[in-house]
Amino acid sequence: MSENTFPVYTADAIVNFYRTEVLTGQEAKHFTKSDLTPAPKPESVQTLYMRVLHLLYRFRPECHSMVPLLENIQYPVYHEGATTILSVYVRMRQFLPMCLVYDFSLNDLLAPKKQRTLTVLSAIMNFLHFRKQRMDMTLEKQAKFRADLDRLQIYNKGTLEAEKKIEMLTTIPPEQQAEADELVAALSELQATTAHEYQDVNAKNDSIAEWKTRIAEKTQKLAQVKVDVSNLKEDIGKLKSQIVESPEELKSQMEKMRENVKNIKTSIEGTDGCVVELQGMVQNVTHTEAEIQQMFNLLQDLESSMNNTKQRQEEHHELTAQYEKKQKELKNLCIEEGQLKRAQAMKLDKESKQNIRRQKKKEMKEQHVQEVLGQCNQIHQKREEMADKIQEISRETQQLKAKIQSLRDVCSKETEKAQALYDTLSTSMDELHWRIETHTADLKRDVTKMSANF
Template sequence: MTENTFPVHNTETLVSFYRTDVLSGQEAKHFNKSDLNPVPKPEAVQTLYMRVLHLLTGFRPECHSMVPLLENIQYPAYHEGATYILSVYTRMRQFLPMCLVYDFSLNDLLAPKKQRTLTILSAIMNFLHFRKQRMELVLEKQAKLRSDMDRLQAYTRSNQEAEKKIEMLTTIPPEQQAEADELAAALSHLQTSTMQEYQEVNSTNETIAEWKARIAEETQKLAQLKVDAGNLKEDISKLKSQIVESPEELKSQMEKMKESVKSIKSSIKDTDERLVELQNMVHGVTHSEAEIQQMFSLLQDLESSMSHSKQQQEEEQELMAQYEKKQKELKHLCAEESQLKRAQTMKMDKECKQNIRKQKKKEMKEQHVQEVLGHCNQIHQKREEMAARIQEISGEKQQLKAKISSLREVCSKETEKAQVQPQTA
């Protein structure tokens, strides 16, 4: 104990610690500095050790003085004092190596010394502080494990609810399955019909553009002809005012003019007919545009339904992402739980090994105590035998003393007789 791994405290610190953390009631009130300084009192030191054992192992102080009921023990009341000391000694020998004190002896109980007692009490105080810190750490880990288990249960419940929601969103009820199939068939038919209508509308738009181009060309030609006719009329009026022509030439020119007017009228008629045809075509185009507008409204409705379905798909993807996130957190929590379980199992294995070692040491100590008690019983039997022999010897001695006294009396009588005979002679 010359090189300690723990600090050795003074008497005031030890007294205050043991009064607050170990002793209780009247023992804490009566325990003071004079019990350890200048010379420790054996009763106070033994009481401290018993209270420490009671705090750590649950072994009550009154159990130390209980003598085992064996057949070979006679007068067990004589053994209570020695049993009390030996029990405290054996249990302190088992406990103090955990406090890094390996040389505990009976003198530390029966005749404790100041510095050694302070060292042992400081070691026990250091161990109790370490035990308190470990217990707080274990309690914190247990609380964290409980909270993690609660979170794990909450996550599993939320995952199950998300799975149910996903299943409800992905599965179509049987009463709506036929309607959904009809809607899907109608949607596909409507898509094909809209594609055909789009193709027809494109073709009609192309024909309308071609007819519009032709109408523009014809109107341009008609305007040019009107301009030419106006120019001709002006030229004719000028010529009429300047030249007096022959009637034959006038007739031929008039015929030519009539033919040109007829050709112009026929061209105007053709253009009117074409214009009517084009108006009919434009009316058909407006009718087709109304139908296209209806189809467009239907397509907008379909687009809104498709956007709603896309929104549902996005919600489903978000739920799946949340589900995967929860699964990852669940795996992480399971890994932490497995680590905690592994650490707990390792701790339990260590504790089991320590308990087995303690049990072996306890059995060895109990066996040694039984051997010592057997040896004490043999010594007691030998003592009884010696006491019986001493009694026999004392009886023989008394008999010898009686014989000696009787012989002395006989001798004294004989000497008196011998003294009387010469006088008579």
């Protein structure tokens, strides 16, 4: 006990704990700190131990005083006082090793000491705290187990509903089967037409790009021709200022200039025709671009519908994956349920066997109790006889006490009278002694006078 593995509490903490957790009713009200300190009372310590045993093992305090009448014992009444203490001692010796107290002795019940009782009660208090904590943990585990069972039922319902939804999603009703086939055929046709249109659009885009390159080349050539014409006009102006005008040369130059103008007009007319053709091509291209935009919108709608179908397929795949997971969880839960059922069946078998044994033990105990009750009745009869004898003896003792009291009263009166007589005698003796002394003094005086006269 020198090195404890549990804390030793103060007397106030121990009193508060045992008043709230162990004792009930009037016992809790009357239990105070003075029962433990400075000198513990054996009765209060014994009642504490009895209440602890009743709390833990349901062993009532009245059962400690029952004498085991397996043998014929003379005067079993005299054994009842010792049986309670011995029963508490035996059961505390069996219980306290669980509280890590191994040296409990009979002296701790009959003449308890302060520090010793405080350590034992602290050990029991520590064990009760541990027991309460473990009971709370077991209750939490039971609640979790019940919640898991409820969750399993909810999961089973959810899996059944998911299976129904998957069946509803996967199975196409016969009324909509024809529409689904038509939609699939229309989708395939649209895909083929869109591919063909894409090819036409790509070809037209290539042709448009070629025409744009040609137009750019022609525009470059026109710009070059305009630059050349401006340069020629400047050269003509310079030549007019420098060269003397001759009619023949002027005619030849004018003809050349007319031919050049004709060539330029023909080239301009050709370029205008090309521009007109290009404008028509551009209009056609814009018209085709509008048609392509419409097709592109249709394709976007198709893509959105395809995306919706893909999303539905992904949802279907997710639901199938969830369904597989739920099935796996269901299998695991079914396995656990089977294990739990087996364990429960084993427990039920054990409980049934234990119930049969308990029933047999009960029958044996009832027989034993009936025998004990018969013996108890005999003992009660003997007890009543002894109680009658004790009552007679108590009456005689009371009568003797009354006689003794009356004699004491008489004696007290006689002693008072004797004391009064003694007081009177003592006063009279004092007076006699005084008189004798005075008389002797007078005689001495007379003798002295007589001797003087003689």
